[in-house]
Amino acid sequence: xxxxxxFRHGLISKPPSVLSLLxxxxxxxxxxxxxxxxxxxxxxxxxxATHDVNSADPTATxxxxxxxxxxxxxxxxxxxxxxxxxxxxxxxxxxxxAMVIGMLFGSILGIIAGxxxxxxxxxxxxxxxxxxxxxxxxxxLSVMAVLGPGLTNVIIAVGIGxxxxxxxxxxxxxxxxxxxxYIEAARTIGCKDSRILFRHILPNILRPLIVLATLGIGxxxxxxxxxxxxxxGAQPMTPEWGSMLSAGRGFLTNAWWVSVFPGLGIFLAxxxxxxxxxxxxxxxxxxxx
Amino acid sequence: xxxRKCLVLILSLFAVLFGTVAVxxxxxxxxxxxxxxxxxxxxxxxxxxxVPEQFLIQQIFDPLIAADPALNLHPALAKxxxxxxxxxxxxxxxxEDVKFQDGTKFTGEAVxxxxxxxxxxxxxxxxxxxxxxxxxxxxxVDDTTVVVKFSSPHATFLQDLTRPWLxxxxxxxxxxxGEDYGQHPVGTGPFILKEWATxxxxxxxxxxxxxxxxxxxxxxxxxxxxxxxxxxxxEQATRIAAFQSGEASLVQDPSYLEAxxxxxxxxxxxxxxxxPGMTSHQMINVEKAPTDDINVRKALxxxxxxxxxxxxxxxxxxxAAHSVISPSTWGYNEEAAQLYSYDPExxxxxxxxxxxxxxxxxGIREKDGVNLHIxxxxxxTYEEAFMELLASYLQKAGFEVNITKLDDAGISxxxxxxxxxxxxxxxxxxxxxxLSYVYDSENIEGGNQSSYTRFRNDRLxxxxxxxPQTIDEEARKALYQEAQMIIMENAIALPIHxxxxxxxxxxxIAGFRFDPEGFPYLYEISITAE
Numbered sequence: 001x002x003x004x005x006x007f008r009h010g011l012i013s014k015p016p017s018v019l020s021l022l023x024x025x026x027x028x029x030x031x032x033x034x035x036x037x038x039x040x041x042x043x044x045x046x047x048x049a050t051h052d053v054n055s056a057d058p059t060a061t062x063x064x065x066x067x068x069x070x071x072x073x074x075x076x077x078x079x080x081x082x083x084x085x086x087x088x089x090x091x092x093x094x095x096x097x098a099m100v101i102g103m104l105f106g107s108i109l110g111i112i113a114g115x116x117x118x119x120x121x122x123x124x125x126x127x128x129x130x131x132x133x134x135x136x137x138x139x140x141l142s143v144m145a146v147l148g149p150g151l152t153n154v155i156i157a158v159g160i161g162x163x164x165x166x167x168x169x170x171x172x173x174x175x176x177x178x179x180x181x182y183i184e185a186a187r188t189i190g191c192k193d194s195r196i197l198f199r200h201i202l203p204n205i206l207r208p209l210i211v212l213a214t215l216g217i218g219x220x221x222x223x224x225x226x227x228x229x230x231x232x233g234a235q236p237m238t239p240e241w242g243s244m245l246s247a248g249r250g251f252l253t254n255a256w257w258v259s260v261f262p263g264l265g266i267f268l269a270x271x272x273x274x275x276x277x278x279x280x281x282x283x284x285x286x287x288x289x
Numbered sequence: 290x291x292x293r294k295c296l297v298l299i300l301s302l303f304a305v306l307f308g309t310v311a312v313x314x315x316x317x318x319x320x321x322x323x324x325x326x327x328x329x330x331x332x333x334x335x336x337x338x339x340v341p342e343q344f345l346i347q348q349i350f351d352p353l354i355a356a357d358p359a360l361n362l363h364p365a366l367a368k369x370x371x372x373x374x375x376x377x378x379x380x381x382x383x384x385e386d387v388k389f390q391d392g393t394k395f396t397g398e399a400v401x402x403x404x405x406x407x408x409x410x411x412x413x414x415x416x417x418x419x420x421x422x423x424x425x426x427x428x429x430v431d432d433t434t435v436v437v438k439f440s441s442p443h444a445t446f447l448q449d450l451t452r453p454w455l456x457x458x459x460x461x462x463x464x465x466x467g468e469d470y471g472q473h474p475v476g477t478g479p480f481i482l483k484e485w486a487t488x489x490x491x492x493x494x495x496x497x498x499x500x501x502x503x504x505x506x507x508x509x510x511x512x513x514x515x516x517x518x519x520x521x522x523x524e525q526a527t528r529i530a531a532f533q534s535g536e537a538s539l540v541q542d543p544s545y546l547e548a549x550x551x552x553x554x555x556x557x558x559x560x561x562x563x564x565p566g567m568t569s570h571q572m573i574n575v576e577k578a579p580t581d582d583i584n585v586r587k588a589l590x591x592x593x594x595x596x597x598x599x600x601x602x603x604x605x606x607x608x609a610a611h612s613v614i615s616p617s618t619w620g621y622n623e624e625a626a627q628l629y630s631y632d633p634e635x636x637x638x639x640x641x642x643x644x645x646x647x648x649x650x651x652g653i654r655e656k657d658g659v660n661l662h663i664x665x666x667x668x669x670t671y672e673e674a675f676m677e678l679l680a681s682y683l684q685k686a687g688f689e690v691n692i693t694k695l696d697d698a699g700i701s702x703x704x705x706x707x708x709x710x711x712x713x714x715x716x717x718x719x720x721x722x723x724l725s726y727v728y729d730s731e732n733i734e735g736g737n738q739s740s741y742t743r744f745r746n747d748r749l750x751x752x753x754x755x756x757p758q759t760i761d762e763e764a765r766k767a768l769y770q771e772a773q774m775i776i777m778e779n780a781i782a783l784p785i786h787x788x789x790x791x792x793x794x795x796x797x798i799a800g801f802r803f804d805p806e807g808f809p810y811l812y813e814i815s816i817t818a819e
Contacts, residue, residue: 056681058597076601076678149694231669236677236692250526250544 028279034272051079072257083239094224101159106166114174173205215277320516324540331471336411350456350476357505376442376760389459417454513815549604562807564788565618566718568610571711571783586780591636592686602675610784622770654687725753
């Protein structure tokens with residue numbers, strides 16, 4: 001009845017836009033606000049830092065948070081706020097870069113497997129299953145064991161660990177999409193495989209991949225921090241949240257601030273990204289529409 | 290009436306029950322639990338190398354000769370001994386009244402079997418074969434006389450004998466357990482292995498027959514403790530927690546921050562000991578730029594404030610070091626330790642003299658467009674406490690420092706490939722002879738490949754090769770003092786700290802005393818009633 005009315009008035013009721021749906025999601029907004037804050041901190045780190053990140057001051061160790069040192073100082077007298085600020089760059093970068101690697105390679109493999117099917121699909125799916133049989137952390141640890149310690153290697157390790165989930169997601173989306181009429185049509189008029197893949201299929205499978213990537217960044221930050229906590233990631237002197245957390249573990253009863261603030265940073269980054277991911281998932285996931 | 294009788298009976302039954310329960314509980318108070326950091330791999334004297342092994346082996350086994358805390362030698366399983374003029378033949382007269390813990394008698398044959406095994410070593414890492422590098426054989430003259438022969442003068446042998454690696458095993462037990470002997474050690478010592486629960490604890494009980502303690506011990510006869518449990522608690526924080534909760538009344542190497550704070554508590558005793566041997570120092574690579582320049586090497590040493598590192602990184606519990614040898618070592622050269630002291634201005638002057646100047650204002654000195662860069666591979670197990678502080682001192686002096694965290698194998702590989710500028714070294718030992726392991730240039734490419742300074746100096750090599758064979762004590766001492774001087778004058782070692790043994794004990798632990806290598810004589814320890 002309504003539709004007829006609308007039609008008569010020349011108005012077609014559009015489904016509400018993604019943005020307007022999101023703007024009503026409180027948790028999504030909260031996530032965005034926190035993340036923007038963290039990104040601002042990361043971008044303006046040199047301006048926000050009040051001290052040199054690596055200059056130790058043996059006369060000012062374990063100073064509790066105060067007006068000059070907002071987050072206190074650590075065991076060798078470095079300013080934790082300044083290290084926290086620079087640490088945000090590393091953690092966000094690790095999360096983002098690892099997800100780019102995972103999404104890029106995972107999607108490509110998934111699209112190839114889904115589109116060509118048969119032997120390639122069986123082989124790639126079998127490979128993913130093997131990778132998925134290992135817990136993510138274990139996989140990352142084994143990759144680190146081969147590559148050696150270092151931040152770049154952490155990014156690669158966490159990225160590799162996330163390839164299987166992207167590949168599965170891309171593959172199943174392609175399987176659904178490639179049976180659509182418009183793909184058949186494209187094939188009939190003689191489009192090349194590459195054109196069909198990138199012009200017709202890819203845009204239609206991006207949404208679930210974006211949701212997965214958003215949620216994955218949180219996991220990647222946590223995994224990166226964990227590897228650094230274990231001493232495999234960021235090398236000494238680098239202000240990385242995971243390694244800062246680890247460095248403070250011996251002083252928890254005496255100087256809680258050494259560990260708590262970097263821990264809080266990790267917590268906020270992951271919380272904000274998960275809130276955003278959940279929000280996006282509600283809106284973008286075709287099943288929830 | 291009958292009921293009442295019944296009640297009395299039940300009550301008395303209870304009394305008996307509780308009574309019997311109470312008895313072992315009381316003797317349980319004479320048991321000590323010690324929190325140690327690392328689980329031993331093998332308790333076979335001929336197979337051990339590491340600190341936890343040393344601590345346990347010397348409870349279960351006895352040496353031929355024992356050293357008191359001042360390093361004086363005393364008879365133990367050997368009543369007396371003679372050395373030939375060359376220092377190649379050592380004759381020992383053994384005690385006749387000693388029994389192994391498995392009931393077999395201690396004889397000269399046991400000494401021969403133990404030394405033959407020690408010379409071969411029963412594990413890859415064993416320390417004993419290094420000591421016995423020139424061992425020929427042990428001759429059993431009779432049940433109570435043995436002669437040990439070496440191919441070259443072995444000046445350190447009498448002192449070596451007091452160490453755990455040359456303690457005497459029961460031949461019957463070696464034969465019985467074969468390859469598993471390291472898990473079933475049998476000696477003549479004051480304590481007997483009772484139980485080894487892997488990854489949890491080792492329990493020793495006292496040897497009731499023990500009656501051959503060296504004369505410098507506070508008593509003779511069986512040990513004062515009935516039982517000792519060594520619990521493996523790898524994390525410093527866990528050891529502190531175990532101590533605070535009363536789970537362990539003696540802990541080794543606790544978290545220094547908490548330990549230094551607890552030292553003022555009247556219910557806690559803190560014991561510290563400066564270990565002899567090499568200090569924890571950075572070996573400086575003379576082949577890789579920029580440390581191929583002696584001015585840069587000297588600047589590295591002047592730039593670091595060891596006293597502050599000792600306070601900040603170790604809360605004063607590991608004293609600052611100023612030489613390659615610790616002050617508690619025989620033959621320590623005070624003069625070599627006084628060559629350098631913290632002086633950032635001198636460091637700056639030396640660097641400028643060599644043309645290292647910060648021209649672009651980034652805090653790092655350059656020369657010909659190259660940064661003053663230091664490659665520093667670090668082993669977190671030993672260096673975590675100070676590595677960043679050390680790097681920050683170097684940064685302040687204008688160095689650019691890159692720390693790479695590696696494991697044991699990674700460090701050796703990095704160092705052998707000469708990719709490092711500084712690399713940490715340290716070796717607890719009673720004698721400066723350890724210097725040859727890492728300062729003899731033979732060990733650069735060959736040997737143990739641990740001469741990470743890559744420093745070649747004919748005089749230093751000569752000293753390190755002749756001193757171990759110099760029988761005259763004064764001459765030997767002079768040689769090692771010269772060696773320390775050569776090392777420090779050429780600025781190939783950046784001293785950081787001395788190794789210290791730190792123990793926390795409950796106030797009711799009595800009789801705590803350190804042996805020459807920083808372990809308590811558990812034989813003398815007792816638990817007093819509170």
